[in-house]
Amino acid sequence: MIDNDTKRLSRLTAILTQLQTKRLLTASELAKKFSVSVRTIYRDIRALEQSGVPIFTEEGKGYSLVEGYKIPPVMFTETQANALILAEQLVLKNKDASFVKDYIEAIDKIKAVLAHSIKDKVNLLAERTRFSQNINSEKNSNNLSDLQYALTSFCLTKIEYINEAKESTSRLVEPFALLSTQENWLLVAWCRSRKDFRFFRLDRIKKLELLSEKFAPHKMTLQEYFDRHH
The missing domain is CATH 1.10.10.10 (Winged helix-like DNA-binding domain superfamily/Winged helix DNA-binding domain)
Structure with a gap:
């Protein structure tokens, strides 16, 4: 519904x-x-x-x-x-x-x-958003709007992220796409420290800052990303 x-x-x-x-x-x-x-x-x-x-x-x-x-x-x-x-x-x-x-x-x-x-x-x-019906009605992120802006304006973004081991890390990322799963929103972004694309759960992003630095747009579609990385 x-x-x-x-x-x-x-x-x-x-x-x-x-x-x-x-x-x-x-x-x-x-x-x-x-x-x-x-x-x-x-x-x-x-x-x-x-x-x-x-x-x-x-x-x-x-x-x-x-x-x-x-x-x-x-x-x-x-x-x-x-x-x-x-x-x-x-x-x-x-x-x-x-x-x-x-x-x-x-x-x-x-x-x-x-x-x-x-x-x-x-x-x-x-083109860069995929939505599946979210059955979890809890609002578990306040960052979606800022990440949409970062994605379309190519703003380098600094995040404080809590990983599965409950460790906090600081990352510089280039937002590429936003995916909705049944329980969470996921950010697909190029992580400069890992030098690769990574998934980040939005509910684990504890702090987010849009920087003035711009990144070069990634020249591929979301479907091409899926084809290459899955």
Whole structure:
């Protein structure tokens, strides 16, 4: 079952798309379309308003966007765009074809308004992320967003890492890919001290620092990495 946060993200983006393509929408129309209660739509509209979307409410008629308003490229920061890409990977695991189709259409429209520099990065991130359904609901890492940025911006990263023997080591790594297993997120990175690619469990990274030094991008796809190293 896809988690509620991802369902809501999908619905909010789809509502925003609907508001951009139609002049007036009622709460009951939206509730029917997304199979939720009218009260849920009221909460969604409030959430969009709180995020800065100028929604005009016509009493007894419905909702519309303030005339001339479009989603600007600056609406999403790079880390927010990365979060959307990650959510897209999760949605693709859902077995409801209509839900997947609606979400992908909505996310494609969002991608269309991203600045070109961010668009290139989110495409790289999508290629370098593998997601399997995470059955462990515990949030066991605070580093995913920073590592997404390091991966797409080619930032050398310093980590304090606890290995299986409970020993703490300091590593300089070049983030290459992010993989989700059933229990943990894994970072695939070139380790400068080992001079090879290594896996690092995100829940064992106790400290992380993005350095100003950039590393040369690794010229291979994630599939090529798997072919060479497995």
